[in-house]
Amino acid sequence: MSDGTTARPALDTVEHAAKTPEAAQPWKELGLKEDEYARIREILDRRPTGAELAMYSVMWSEHCSYKSSKVHLKQFGEKAPQTDALLVGIGENAGVVDVGQGYAVTFKIESHNHPSYIEPYQGAATGVGGIVRDILAMGARPVAVMDPLRFGAADHPDTKRVLPGVVAGIGGYGNCLGLPNIGGEVVFDPCYQGNPLVNALCVGVMKHEDIHLAKASGAGNKVILYGARTGGDGIGGVSVLASETFDATGPSRRPAVQVGDPFQEKLLIECTLEIFAEKLVAGIQDLGGAGLSCATSELASAGSGGMRVELDTVPLRDATLSPEEILMSESQERMCAIVEPDKVGRFLEICEKWDVIATVIGEVTEGSRLEIFWHGEQIVDVPPRSVAHEGPTYHRPFARPAWQDALQADDAGALPRPAGTDELRKQVLAVVGSPNQASKAWVTDQYDRFVQGNTILAQPEDSGVVRIDPDTNLGVALATDGNGRYTKLDPYAGAQLALAEAYRNVAATGAKPLAVSDCLNFGSPEDPAVMWQFAEATRGLADACRTLGTPVTGGNVSLYNQTGDAAIHPTPVVAVLGVIDDVSRRTPMAFAQQGQLLLLLGE
Amino acid sequence: MTARIGVVTFPGTLDDRDTQRAVRLAGAEAVPLWHRDKDVLGVDAVVLPGGFSYGDYLRAGAISRFSPVMATVIEQAHAGMPVLGICNGFQVLCEAHLLPGAMLRNTGLHFVCRDQKLRVETAGTAWTAEYEAGQEISIPLKNIDGRYTADERTLDELEAEGRVAFRYATAGAAADGYGNPNGSLRDIAGISNAAGNVVGLMPHPEHAVEPLTGTGRTDGLAFFTSVIKKLVSA
Amino acid sequence: MARVVVDVMLKPEILDPQGQAVQRALPRLGFEGISDVRQGKRFELEVEGPVDEAALARIREMAETFLANTVIEDFDVKVES
Amino acid sequence: MARVVVDVMLKPEILDPQGQAVQRALPRLGFEGISDVRQGKRFELEVEGPVDEAALARIREMAETFLANTVIEDFDVKVES
Ligand SMILES: Nc1ncnc2c1ncn2[C@@H]1O[C@H](COP(=O)(O)OP(=O)(O)O)[C@@H](O)[C@H]1O
Numbered sequence: 001m002s003d004g005t006t007a008r009p010a011l012d013t014v015e016h017a018a019k020t021p022e023a024a025q026p027w028k029e030l031g032l033k034e035d036e037y038a039r040i041r042e043i044l045d046r047r048p049t050g051a052e053l054a055m056y057s058v059m060w061s062e063h064c065s066y067k068s069s070k071v072h073l074k075q076f077g078e079k080a081p082q083t084d085a086l087l088v089g090i091g092e093n094a095g096v097v098d099v100g101q102g103y104a105v106t107f108k109i110e111s112h113n114h115p116s117y118i119e120p121y122q123g124a125a126t127g128v129g130g131i132v133r134d135i136l137a138m139g140a141r142p143v144a145v146m147d148p149l150r151f152g153a154a155d156h157p158d159t160k161r162v163l164p165g166v167v168a169g170i171g172g173y174g175n176c177l178g179l180p181n182i183g184g185e186v187v188f189d190p191c192y193q194g195n196p197l198v199n200a201l202c203v204g205v206m207k208h209e210d211i212h213l214a215k216a217s218g219a220g221n222k223v224i225l226y227g228a229r230t231g232g233d234g235i236g237g238v239s240v241l242a243s244e245t246f247d248a249t250g251p252s253r254r255p256a257v258q259v260g261d262p263f264q265e266k267l268l269i270e271c272t273l274e275i276f277a278e279k280l281v282a283g284i285q286d287l288g289g290a291g292l293s294c295a296t297s298e299l300a301s302a303g304s305g306g307m308r309v310e311l312d313t314v315p316l317r318d319a320t321l322s323p324e325e326i327l328m329s330e331s332q333e334r335m336c337a338i339v340e341p342d343k344v345g346r347f348l349e350i351c352e353k354w355d356v357i358a359t360v361i362g363e364v365t366e367g368s369r370l371e372i373f374w375h376g377e378q379i380v381d382v383p384p385r386s387v388a389h390e391g392p393t394y395h396r397p398f399a400r401p402a403w404q405d406a407l408q409a410d411d412a413g414a415l416p417r418p419a420g421t422d423e424l425r426k427q428v429l430a431v432v433g434s435p436n437q438a439s440k441a442w443v444t445d446q447y448d449r450f451v452q453g454n455t456i457l458a459q460p461e462d463s464g465v466v467r468i469d470p471d472t473n474l475g476v477a478l479a480t481d482g483n484g485r486y487t488k489l490d491p492y493a494g495a496q497l498a499l500a501e502a503y504r505n506v507a508a509t510g511a512k513p514l515a516v517s518d519c520l521n522f523g524s525p526e527d528p529a530v531m532w533q534f535a536e537a538t539r540g541l542a543d544a545c546r547t548l549g550t551p552v553t554g555g556n557v558s559l560y561n562q563t564g565d566a567a568i569h570p571t572p573v574v575a576v577l578g579v580i581d582d583v584s585r586r587t588p589m590a591f592a593q594q595g596q597l598l599l600l601l602g603e
Numbered sequence: 604m605t606a607r608i609g610v611v612t613f614p615g616t617l618d619d620r621d622t623q624r625a626v627r628l629a630g631a632e633a634v635p636l637w638h639r640d641k642d643v644l645g646v647d648a649v650v651l652p653g654g655f656s657y658g659d660y661l662r663a664g665a666i667s668r669f670s671p672v673m674a675t676v677i678e679q680a681h682a683g684m685p686v687l688g689i690c691n692g693f694q695v696l697c698e699a700h701l702l703p704g705a706m707l708r709n710t711g712l713h714f715v716c717r718d719q720k721l722r723v724e725t726a727g728t729a730w731t732a733e734y735e736a737g738q739e740i741s742i743p744l745k746n747i748d749g750r751y752t753a754d755e756r757t758l759d760e761l762e763a764e765g766r767v768a769f770r771y772a773t774a775g776a777a778a779d780g781y782g783n784p785n786g787s788l789r790d791i792a793g794i795s796n797a798a799g800n801v802v803g804l805m806p807h808p809e810h811a812v813e814p815l816t817g818t819g820r821t822d823g824l825a826f827f828t829s830v831i832k833k834l835v836s837a
Numbered sequence: 838m839a840r841v842v843v844d845v846m847l848k849p850e851i852l853d854p855q856g857q858a859v860q861r862a863l864p865r866l867g868f869e870g871i872s873d874v875r876q877g878k879r880f881e882l883e884v885e886g887p888v889d890e891a892a893l894a895r896i897r898e899m900a901e902t903f904l905a906n907t908v909i910e911d912f913d914v915k916v917e918s
Numbered sequence: 919m920a921r922v923v924v925d926v927m928l929k930p931e932i933l934d935p936q937g938q939a940v941q942r943a944l945p946r947l948g949f950e951g952i953s954d955v956r957q958g959k960r961f962e963l964e965v966e967g968p969v970d971e972a973a974l975a976r977i978r979e980m981a982e983t984f985l986a987n988t989v990i991e992d993f994d995v996k997v998e999s
Contacts, residue, residue, distance in 0.1 A: 119908045171714050175745070176655040178617030232850050257908050259847070261854035263615050263658025318850060331852070353639075355614060355861070446714045450743045450810040450817050453621035467816065470624070584815055660858035661876075662987055669866055669984075698987065705989045707928075710935045752932060752990055786933070838953070844960050859961070859985070868980050870973070872919065873964040879925050880940065883954035892951070899949045904940070 011323075012050040014378045021047050030057035036392055043386045051372060051379040054324040055293040055387055062559055064290050065391035068525035069557045072535050075542035076552040085514045086551055088211060093134045093286065094204075095553020096211055097515045099579040101474050104211060106138045107203035109148075109480065109519040109575045111558035116198040118257060120165025124198050125173035125260040129332050131202040132177060133286035136269055137335065139212035139276055140204025143452060144466050145174050147184035147200050148480045148519075148573045149443075152193030154435035159188070162196050169260075170200070171446040176262035177269065180455045181447035182464025185480060185573075188435045194563030199519045199556075199573050203478060205468045210276055214285040216303035216338045219366045221282055223296070223309060224344070226351050226358035227268050227334035230291075231317035233258040234330030264333040264356075271354035272335060280347045283338035293327045293387070295336040296362075297370055300384035303338075306369045307384065309362035323374045338364060398531035408489060456583045462505040467583045475583035479505035479576055484569030491536035495572045496544040502576040503548055510587045511578030516545055518555040518574050523567020525559050533570040534559075541572060550576065606631040606834040608827070609646035611676070611692075613638040613667040617654030618689065618809055625809040626650070629827030631834075638670040647834045648685035648729075649676055651692025653745075653807055663706060663748045664694030673699055685729035685830050686801045690746055693793070693803030702794055702803050703761070704753030709746070710786030718818040719744035719806050720772040720780045721792050725765050728799040729833050733825035739772055740822035741780055742811040749805040751787040751794075761794055769793035769804050839888045840917040841896055845905045846877035880904055881917075888916050920969040921998040922977055926986045927958035961985055962998075969997050 010016065017023075025047065027037040032053075040048050040056050048056060062068060077090055087104055088096035094108035112127025128145060135142045147170050152159045174181055179202070216223070234257070275281060283303065285295045292314070300307040311323050321329070339347050344360065351358035365371070370387070372380035418424040431437060440459065449458035456475055457465040463479040481501040487494025499516065506513045518541060523530040545552055561568045580586060608626045610633055612619045623633035634646050638656075643649065657666035667673065673695070680686045680701050688696035696702045709715060720741050723734040734740070753761070761767050769792040775781035783790045785805075793804025808823025810816070847853045853875050860874040884892060897914050905912040928934050934956050941955040965973060978995050986993040 119906070122909065168713070175714055175747075176615070176658060178654060228852070231852055233852065257851070259852040259854070259909060261658070261852060261857075263655065263660065263854060263858065266615050266617075266655070266658075317852065445716055448714070448716050448745045450716070450745060450807065451617050451621070453618075453624055453810055453813075453816055455816055473815075657858050657862070658854060660855040661862075661985070665984065665987065666858060666862045669862070697989075703989075705987050707932070707990065708935060710933070712935055712939060754931075786935070846960065846962065856961070862984070863980070866980070866984060868976065868984075870966045871963050872966050873962075875962045877960045877962070879927065879958045879960040880937070881927065881954075881956045881958070882952050885951045885953050895949060899944065899947070903943070903947055903949075 011374060011377055011379065014049055014381045017049040018046045023047065025053055027053060027057065030054070031061060032057050036060060044382065049379050051324050051327055052382055054328050055297065055380065055382070058290040058293055058328055059297060059387045060391040064294060066557055067392045068394050068396050068559060069520070069534065070393060071395055072538040073557070075538060076545070079542040079546045080551040081546050081549045083549065083551055086553060087208065090552065090554055093137045093214060095515065095517070096138060097553060097577060098208070099474065099476060099514070100581070101469065101472055102207055103468055103474060104206050104208050105203060105476055105577065106135055106140045107201060107478065107517055107575065107577050108134055108554045109199055109201040109517045109573065110134070110556040111519050111521060112198045112200065113195060113521065113558050113561055115257065116166055117162065117194070117196055120162045121169035121172070122257055122259050124166040124169030125262070126258050126332050127198055127200045128170055128173040129260045129262065129265050130288045131200045132179065132265065133288065133335065135202045135204035136272055137212065137214060137284050137286040138204065139210040140206040141273055142179055142202050142204045142269065143454065143468065144182045144464060145179045145200060145202050146182060146464060146478060146480055148482060149185060149199070150187045150189065150192045150197035150484070150571060152188065152196065153190045154188045156193055158193065166196065166198055167443050167446055173260055173262045175448045177266050178451045180449045180451050180458065180466065182449060182455060182458045182466060183461070183479065185482070186440050186443055189484060189569065191484065191568045195561045195568050197521050197561070197571060199521070201478070201480060201517070201575050203476065203577065212276065212281060212284050214298055214302055215283045216299040216307055216364045217305060218282055218340065219305050219364050220341060221364040222339050222341060222344050222360045223307060223362040223364070224337045224339050224347060224358055225314060225334060225361045226337065226356055228261060228264050228331055229315045229317040229357065230321070230326055230329045230331045230334070232321055232325060232329060233332070235325050235328040258330055258332050260332050267354045267356050268333055268335060271351055271356045274350050275347060278346065280343045281337045281339055285336050287334040287336060289330060291327065291329045291331065297384045297387040299336065299338060300370045301388035303364065306365040306367035306371065307362060308365050309372045311372050312375050313359055313361045315357055315359055323379055396525050396531045397528045398535050399528040400532050401529035456586055457509060457588060461589050463509045465509055465511070465580065465583060465586050473582045473584055475580045477506045477509045477511035477578040477580055480573055481505065482571050482573035484571040487533070487537060487572060488569040491533040491570050492540035494570070495537040495540040498572055498574040499541060499544045499548070499576070502574050503550070506576045506578035508587065509580065510585055511580035513548070513550050513576050513578040515577050516550050516552045516574060518552060518572055520555065520557045521561050521568065521571040521573065522559055523562040527567065530567050537570055537572050541574065604835060606648065606831045607634050607646045608632070608830070609634045609636040609643050609649040611636045611638060611649060611651050611672055613656035613670060615654055615656040615658055616652055616691070618652040618807065622650050622652040622689070622809040625812045625823070625827055628812050629824055629831055631827065631831045636672055638667065638672050641671045641675050643672065643675050643679065648830050651686070651688040651695050652809065653690030653692060656691055656695070659748065662698070663691060664698040667695050668698035677701060680801050683798065683800050685833070687730050687826065688803035689807055689809065690805055693805055694748065696801065696803045701801050702796060703757045704751055706748050707750040707752050708748055709750055709784070714745070714747040715784045716745040717784065718780045719784060720775065721769045721806060722772045724767045724770055727765060728768055728795040728802050729830050730802040730826050731768055731829055732833060733829040741818065741820055742806045742808050742823045743817055744784060744806040746805055749785040749787065751791045753788065758789055764797060766795045766797065767791055768795050768802055839884050841882045841884050841888060842915050842917050843880040843882065843896065843900045843904050844877060844913045845880070845910050846875060847909055848911050851909050920965050922963045922965050922969060923996050923998050924961040924963065924977065924981045924985050925958060925994045926961070926991050927956055928990060929992055932990050
């Protein structure tokens with residue numbers, strides 16, 4: 001491999017940064033605010049190096065730091081109902097729930113909205129890949145996926161581009177991993193025209209003792225990066241930095257789009273599960289958004305010591321990548337593990353067995369700093385917590401929008417009633433014929449719902465059910481629901497309705513609802529009306545979770561879902577997980593035989 | 604004696620554990636086999652399960668076909684050992700020339716997952732003896748490269764020699780699982796070699812072995828009981 | 838009737854899992870000395886009428902908007918003799 | 919380092935639904951005058967060392983046994999200049 005670095009002008013080392021405090025830095029182009037940049041300088045007591053600036057900028061982004069949402073998300077913890085079922089709560093890659101018989105289940109729902117609009121197939125595919133790695137990183141075998149989707153008008157030309165690509169991407173990736181797709185949603189509404197919602201859920205199963213956490217402890221333990229080689233994926237923004245600082249000949253073209261390799265991910269799953277089975281890891285983290293920056297800083301931040309990484313040992317797909325770009329790359333299908341020295345050999349052997357590239361890139365240190373080196377020169381020296389866990393927090397202003405009253409006043413009671421049977425007939429047909437009511441078979445037929453041989457219920461059921469132990473028939477049920485129109489009318493109640501529907505769907509199968517994961521899809525947090533919707537929806541969801549006794553165990557916030565000034569309907573998508581002790585006693589939706597009685601429960 | 608049936612895992616194989624379960628449910632011992640090992644551990648029969656071995660990159664089955672385990676499977680298949688290829692396994696058998704023809708992208712160009720009606724065309728193979736010719740069964744189908752193709756002469760030969768093992772049943776409505784789902788020539792869903800010990804098909808019998816899972820039918824179990832009966836009585 | 842070929846390849850910086858799978862298989866099959874493999878698509882178009890500049894411009898537009906996904910792919914249009 | 923290209927196309931008598939889907943879509947997108955479309959694969963191989971007759975013979979063998987399935991596909995090997 002050619003050594004591209006020698007051709008570059010001086011490396012922006014820690015030493016160099018200390019000596020050149022006045023050097024101009026492209027913090028603005030990287031999306032940092034002036035006070036955020038000032039805070040970084042304060043934390044470090046000098047200007048950041050290019051690599052440090054890249055790390056902070058991406059870790060302090062809305063996407064990674066939850067800076068606009070975390071003051072509201074706190075309620076999920078504060079109001080969490082008392083439950084013995086929660087083994088790992090919010091904060092880890094995914095929450096873990098005790099389902100009895102020594103089994104634990106982890107599940108989480110995440111969004112990949114923006115990438116899926118730009119490149120529907122790959123955006124949706126890598127969305128599935130990301131959530132599956134989250135679940136894997138907890139120590140679990142992924143056992144099923146679900147995909148709540150929202151598109152623009154069904155007959156809009158751009159929906160014809162986005163929908164087939166998204167569905168093919170989810171199918172292409174999930175089918176190739178061997179994960180049964182046990183449910184989801186397809187909703188059409190013009191508000192999602194320029195901003196489809198592609199949410200993906202994954203559920204995984206493990207024994208209690210197999211739970212793994214993302215932390216780096218034990219000085220001398222090795223940091224192993226394994227999976228795909230690192231390429232220039234998803235680092236569009238950071239290229240600004242690389243080019244300005246190091247490469248005066250102009251910015252290199254780096255793709256913002258990532259291409260997924262489900263085959264590589266399948267190998268990663270099997271390889272990782274074998275590594276877990278032999279108890280070879282002390283800590284583990286998947287690489288998702290913000291790539292190595294995120295994995296190294298989070299592992300080090302959650303652990304007890306520091307970490308030292310030799311960045312030039314990272315296997316590359318593109319030898320010309322700068323250190324900043326390597327730190328930022330969002331190349332898919334990679335994991336980072338902390339391994340005791342005497343277990344490294346066996347770890348590498350298992351990777352070799354599965355044709356997975358694995359490299360020791362560093363080690364846990366006695367200290368308390370995250371230190372990164374490039375060909376022997378230090379380019380990062382930071383307190384890891386300041387990068388990973390102590391990002392900025394915003395108390396953004398929020399206000400009930402002026403139009404909310406008018407919107408609520410405009411209720412269906414004011415609509416004209418059908419004049420005669422003809423009109424009634426027309427209206428019924430219009431409802432029945434609307435795309436939102438149509439059969440979803442075109443979508444679900446493209447997803448494998450049988451693989452793994454444990455699917456008890458899938459489409460067209462309101463909940464998916466999978467068996468997790470064939471010997472005892474223990475199983476879990478899952479449903480996702482959300483209604484942007486209700487939530488727009490009343491964000492507090494809308495979020496609760498989403499929870500209530502998913503809860504009912506799970507309960508109706510015969511399962512006992514245990515826990516909640518949510519994906520909060522909203523517009524721009526800089527709009528006080530959107531922020532109000534967000535505040536109300538989270539408050540509603542947290543209150544309802546307390547009432548129902550089902551804690552939120554994790555989830556995802558997706559903001560800036562808007563086209564120009566027009567935000568999508570506020571769309572909290574809520575997933576409920578339940579346990580069913582004997583899946584042979586599940587209740588399917590359909591009438592089983594003639595002569596059965598129909599009962600209506602509730603008012 | 605308990606029959607020992609090997610189930611091969613290639614990188615990217617998905618249905619290996621399900622197939623092992625089906626083998627056990629049918630009453631045999633399931634023996635995991637690894638693609639890198641030439642040794643098939645003295646098994647009595649081999650199943651190449653479904654999945655996306657090597658991601659189905661290049662062509663489905665094209666890379667797996669060259670694995671060390673396949674060298675042995677090919678040799679033993681020629682010597683008469685029963686071999687079943689399911690979905691990706693069928694594709695591997697075609698690429699390995701143990702079965703004639705090839706699989707192409709479905710004519711609809713989409714992945715198709717459904718409960719598929721099949722007509723058993725022959726009970727004269729190692730894997731279909733417990734069925735009756737003409738019997739209709741229903742088992743899950745799930746693939747994107749399932750269109751069976753061969754030249755006219757090969758097709759005529761297969762028909763003449765009674766080597767079309769399964770056809771997609773086309774008599775009823777698509778919603779009930781009837782019809783040719785992928786454009787396979789002559790509605791062929793599965794075939795056998797001349798000796799009848801090697802069978803390949805696209806649908807998944809291993810997902811139709813328990814009343815509780817999959818489609819709730821057990822129509823696929825007879826694949827495994829057929830071969831077990833043959834092995835045990837041999 | 839003339840034939841125009843449109844080759845569509847993933848951009849060099851984009852991951853090509855298919856090409857990689859082929860490349861990794863080659864040594865196992867006994868083929869050495871191939872340092873990289875990229876896999877793309879080839880479209881053969883049979884064009885009615887003359888393939889003049891105007892026709893080629895149209896085909897280039899077709900490649901750009903339809904045959905290739907220029908977010909991740911590059912394309913190349915050639916007249917086959 | 920030289921580049922060798924292997925083009926793999928379905929045999930003419932084999933149905934090519936991908937090519938057909940493209941062809942059917944073209945008039946709807948406003949592209950007329952394309953009477954047939956076939957879609958195949960293009961492999962770009964980076965070859966170490968000289969691409970002499972021996973190297974080409976090896977690549978042809980690789981195409982025949984591996985890159986193409988000659989039951990359904992034809993292939994063509996070219997050195998790219
Ligand atoms: N995107 C999707 N992925 C997987 N399954 C889906 C998807 N959309 C809908 N489904 C499934 O299709 C079935 C019918 O969905 P839907 O018509 O929305 O039902 P309902 O209106 O009763 O919720 C359900 O089982 C649902 O889980």
